[in-house]
Structures are given as structure tokens and as C-alpha cells.
Amino acid sequence: MKKLLLSIGVLFTITLTAQTPCSSGNSIGFPCDNYGLQSNIPLSTFGANSSNDSWGWTDPDTGKEYAIIGLRDGSAYVDITDPVNPIYVGKLISPVLDEFRGNWHDVKVYNNYAFIVSEIDGHGMQIFDLTKLRNVTNPPVAFTDDGVYTGFGSAHNVAINTDTGFAYGVGTDTFSGGAHFVNIQDPTNPIAAGGYANDGYTHDAQVVIYNGPDTDYQGIELYIGSNENEVVFVNVSDKNNPQNINSLSYNNFQYTHQGWLTEDHRYFLVTDELDEVFNGNDLRIIVMDVTDLDNPVVHMEYFGNTPAVDHNIYVKGDKAYLSAYTAGMRVLDLSDIDNMNITEVGFFDTWPADDNTSASIGDPGAWNVYPFFESGNLVVSNFSDNGGLFVLAENNIILDTPSQATTSFSVFPNPANNKITVNSGDSSVINEIKLFDVTGKLLLEESNINADSKVLDISLLSSGMYMVSVNNQSSIRVIKH
Known part of the structure; x- marks a missing residue:
């Protein structure tokens, strides 16, 4: 049976399978350096025209790895255990849909549950038992959630401290857009636990048990909020009495967007989403020295070799993984950060058309990169209506991993x-x-x-x-x- 599929306007749900290391600056048509394509699932597979946040879950019983991707109308779940042949397992529809406010869903994971938020009014925090993914025999399926926390309606994002079992809704319609605390130690029975509004709106946050060099604060639960014009450091160990430690801004800020600590908790890397747009500089990462939390200072600024806008950044080991919209995923070596030396050691451009800077919200290209799978699989989600979900890996991983595919x-x-x-x-x-x-x-x-x-x-x-x-x-x- 033969099908020639060249007509326009017909929807196909197809996965592109192609484990291809980066060679001579190219991986199946995508510009790259040291990172190659394992597979790419277009948005049509998910019945979506835009995607945004991404995260991951590793099944502790089976060791299987799953990518989670936020969509306009919910979230999708993909088994990437075989990264060359990913399986679209199913989709969870948002509890509330809104054509105008439903542009994104952000998700984090705790104790085998996904927690999903959106800026849709009345959405709340949707809760989904990820162990359901084990039992799907005829994918994809339509999932149902396992509850919705309604202590807030809308939220821009959610941060979770997996060491304590607390979720922090940020940019919510409560606490002036600051942190909204939720006890999720019993994931399907979340309990409101207060909040923090003293520093205004938080766009994104990281919350950790601090184990850095500042002995005054070792062992506290530290909330680091990216608050539009500054980064705030708050002791949230006592949910009834959170205490601001300090805050820090930087030169030529436009929109303090998101950031992540180095693993030794000595530095905080933060992105400014709009300085490339309005200041005209190339991609910029601000590095804050937080060895003394009472006196954080700007340690250095890193400038990339692209005008594209930086978005989200995460740190694993001595590398930072950055989503940079039209410039795709960028990988930075932090091993010499003490000496103010950061170098780009690889990239994969999920938007090969250009590296343009756009002043409009919703630049095409990489919204997020999730780098925390032990296998080295990297998940990148594209915001635009092209691209969808990318599964990438460093060249040495692709070349060293025997393909499960037939080569005959x-x-x-x-x-x-x-x-x-x-x-x-x-x-x-x-x-x-x-x-x-x-x-x-x-x-x-x-x-x-x-x-x-x-x-x-x-x-x-x-x-x-x-x-x-x-x-x-x-x-x-x-x-x-």
C-alpha cells in the first residue's frame, strides 16, 4: 500500500527517527556543535500548534526515562528510554482551557507525580500520577489527572524542593505574585502552607537546601527568586515566617527571568530575557557570586556569539544548559568559572532559519532544555509551531551507544x-x-x-x-x- 503525502492541510502524527551525531556543523539539517539529534517529534503528533516548558521523570522501578512537554492545552508524556525510537504515551488536558491565556503550561516533578501550572485563570495546580505511564499498552491515550490544587488560580511557574516536599507557585494570583507555599509531601492531598509577598512578583525560582560555603546559612531552605528587576534570596525554612536575606540587581537589566545555582552553591547564573532585545547586546548570562549570602555580588557577565534571546538555564556538573530561542540549545563549560572564564562547548540549533532577536513575546525556537537524565539524554522543547520535542545527546554518547535499530x-x-x-x-x-x-x-x-x-x-x-x-x-x- 502506497501513500504519497504531499498535500497541504492534512494532519500527520509522525516521529522523525534519526540518531545522528553532529558532523561538520550539521545534524540532519540542524546547525550544531558537539551535540546531535536522536529523535524529533513534531507538534502535530500531540495535536498542538505550540509547546513550551519541558521536564523529565525517571521511573524508579523500571529505569525508563520520560520526557514531559507543556502544550497550549495541557501536557504530553513521551517514553524516551530508546531515544532513537521515542513513544508518545499520552496527553493530559488542562482542567481549564482559555484561547487567549493558554499559551503555556509549566511542570515540575516530585515523588512520581507531575505538578502542572498555567496562567489560565482558575487553572490551579494540576496533579498527575506518573506511574500511570507504566501501564499504557496502546499509546497514545488521554489521561485524567489525580487532583487539582486550587489555593491559587493562575501561576506563571512552579518550583519544587524535592528534598522537603514543598512546591512554590510563582507569578500566581496570590501573595502579590510572590511565592505561594504548598505542602505536597502527600502529593494528592496538597496543603496550603503560606507564602511570601515582600519582594513582589517572582517570574521563576529555584528552592534548595543550601549547602554552600556560607556557614551562616548552611542547612536552610533557600528560595532564590528571579523577580523581574533583581534576584532575591529568602530563607523559607519557617513557612510561617520567611525572611529576606538579601537581593541583588545588575547593570542594564531589562527582565530578570530565571536562574540556577552551580552544584557547589557558590554561583547563581541568571538570564535576562529582554536585554538582547532592548539593549542590543548579544546573548548574556549574569553570574552572581553567592558565597556570602548577606553580600551577593555580580561575579562576571558571559556574552555568547549570537544575538538570540536567552530563556532558561540549568546546571548539571560543570556544564550549564541554556535554551536560547532562535539559537536553540547552548552548552557552557563552567569548570573555570572562578577565574571568570566561561566557554561555549556545544550547541544544537532547533530553529535553523535564523538567530534573530525579536521584541515580540513568543520568539520561535528553544523554550527549555531538561538536562538531568542520568543517560545523558537531553530534552528540548520548541515554543514555535515548528520543531516540537527534540531528544539530543552529546556526540560521544551517540557514538558510544549501540543503536537498537537494525543496520542491515x-x-x-x-x-x-x-x-x-x-x-x-x-x-x-x-x-x-x-x-x-x-x-x-x-x-x-x-x-x-x-x-x-x-x-x-x-x-x-x-x-x-x-x-x-x-x-x-x-x-x-x-x-x-
Whole structure:
């Protein structure tokens, strides 16, 4: 059975499978350095036209890794244990939908539960038992939540301290947009636990048990809020009496957006979302020295080699992983941060069209990167209507990890003009062939082949690079002249 899929306006739910290390600055059409593509699921798979936040969960019983992606109308869950062949497990619809305010859903994970918030009025904090993902036998499915916390209605984001079992809604419609404390130690029975409003609106936050060099505060629960024009440091150990420790601003701020501590808690890296737009500088990360929490100071500023806007940043080991909208994911080496030396050691541009800076909210490209899987899998979510969910990895991981896919199939001639032949090099039978463009759009499909070779007519395709998937296993790059 043959399908030629070139018409416009037809929805296909296709996963592009392509474990391809970065080579000569390219990974299947995406500019890159040292990081390559493992797979890419387009937004059409999720029935969505935009995505935003992303996070991850590792099943403690099975070791399986799952990516979570925020969508306009809810959140989607993808098994990436085999990063070359991800499985779209299902979708959780928002408890409240709003065409105008439902642009994003932000999510964090605690104790095998996902906690999802949105700026939709009346949304609250949706709670979802992630162990349900284990039992899906016919994906994708429509999930139902396991409760909604209604102590706040809307929230821009949620931070969770997994060491204490407290969630912190930020940018909520309570406490002047500051921190809204929720005890989630019993995840399906959340309990309001107060809040903090003294420093105004918090756009994003990180909350940790402080283990840095400042002996005055070791062991406290430290809330670090990115509060539009400054970073605030608050002792929230006593939920009934949170105490501001200090705050710190920096030169030429436009919008203090989000930040993350180094693992030794000596430095806090913060992004300013709008300084590239209004100050005209290249991508900038402000590094704060917080070795003395009573006297934090700006340690240095890092400037990238792109004008794109920085968004979210996370630290794992001695690397920082940055989502930078039109410039995609950028990876920074922090090993010499003490000497004010930060260098870019890799990137993967999920928006290859350009690296433009836009003053409009909703720049296309990478909204978020989740770097905390032990496997080294990296999840990047694109905000735009192109791209969707990317699963990436450092080149050495891709090259050192044996593919679970069959490698006995080949395509010739390659490059080709009008026709290609897909061949089996052993006794394997070809049952299904799919051909994708570099964005993951399915262009041609043949099934029920049951042969050891098959000729495909590609004469109607434009010149460029394509991916041929055989039996949903092997992925072969093909160049069309």
C-alpha cells in the first residue's frame, strides 16, 4: 500500500527517527556543535500548534526515562528510554482551557507525580500520577489527572524542593505574585502552607537546601527568586515566617527571568530575557557570586556569539544548559568559572532559519532544555509551531551507544535523482518504508511490502536531505539532487 503525502492541510502524527551525531556543523539539517539529534517529534503528533516548558521523570522501578512537554492545552508524556525510537504515551488536558491565556503550561516533578501550572485563570495546580505511564499498552491515550490544587488560580511557574516536599507557585494570583507555599509531601492531598509577598512578583525560582560555603546559612531552605528587576534570596525554612536575606540587581537589566545555582552553591547564573532585545547586546548570562549570602555580588557577565534571546538555564556538573530561542540549545563549560572564564562547548540549533532577536513575546525556537537524565539524554522543547520535542545527546554518547535499530538496510544510489532502492543486506524483510523531510514531516509511506528490496520514486521531491525509515527501525539519510 502506497501513500504519497504531499498535500497541504492534512494532519500527520509522525516521529522523525534519526540518531545522528553532529558532523561538520550539521545534524540532519540542524546547525550544531558537539551535540546531535536522536529523535524529533513534531507538534502535530500531540495535536498542538505550540509547546513550551519541558521536564523529565525517571521511573524508579523500571529505569525508563520520560520526557514531559507543556502544550497550549495541557501536557504530553513521551517514553524516551530508546531515544532513537521515542513513544508518545499520552496527553493530559488542562482542567481549564482559555484561547487567549493558554499559551503555556509549566511542570515540575516530585515523588512520581507531575505538578502542572498555567496562567489560565482558575487553572490551579494540576496533579498527575506518573506511574500511570507504566501501564499504557496502546499509546497514545488521554489521561485524567489525580487532583487539582486550587489555593491559587493562575501561576506563571512552579518550583519544587524535592528534598522537603514543598512546591512554590510563582507569578500566581496570590501573595502579590510572590511565592505561594504548598505542602505536597502527600502529593494528592496538597496543603496550603503560606507564602511570601515582600519582594513582589517572582517570574521563576529555584528552592534548595543550601549547602554552600556560607556557614551562616548552611542547612536552610533557600528560595532564590528571579523577580523581574533583581534576584532575591529568602530563607523559607519557617513557612510561617520567611525572611529576606538579601537581593541583588545588575547593570542594564531589562527582565530578570530565571536562574540556577552551580552544584557547589557558590554561583547563581541568571538570564535576562529582554536585554538582547532592548539593549542590543548579544546573548548574556549574569553570574552572581553567592558565597556570602548577606553580600551577593555580580561575579562576571558571559556574552555568547549570537544575538538570540536567552530563556532558561540549568546546571548539571560543570556544564550549564541554556535554551536560547532562535539559537536553540547552548552548552557552557563552567569548570573555570572562578577565574571568570566561561566557554561555549556545544550547541544544537532547533530553529535553523535564523538567530534573530525579536521584541515580540513568543520568539520561535528553544523554550527549555531538561538536562538531568542520568543517560545523558537531553530534552528540548520548541515554543514555535515548528520543531516540537527534540531528544539530543552529546556526540560521544551517540557514538558510544549501540543503536537498537537494525543496520542491515541500505539505500542506493545515494545521492539520487529520481529513484532509490531500499535493500536488505541479510535475511530481514522490508515491511514498511517512510520518508521524512528534515522537519519531521512525512512525505511518502509504503507498507505491507514483504520483500527484501523496494524501489521508491522520489522524482517529485525537491532537492535536499531526507530521512528514510525502514520498519520503524533503521534511519538512513538520503540526498536528493
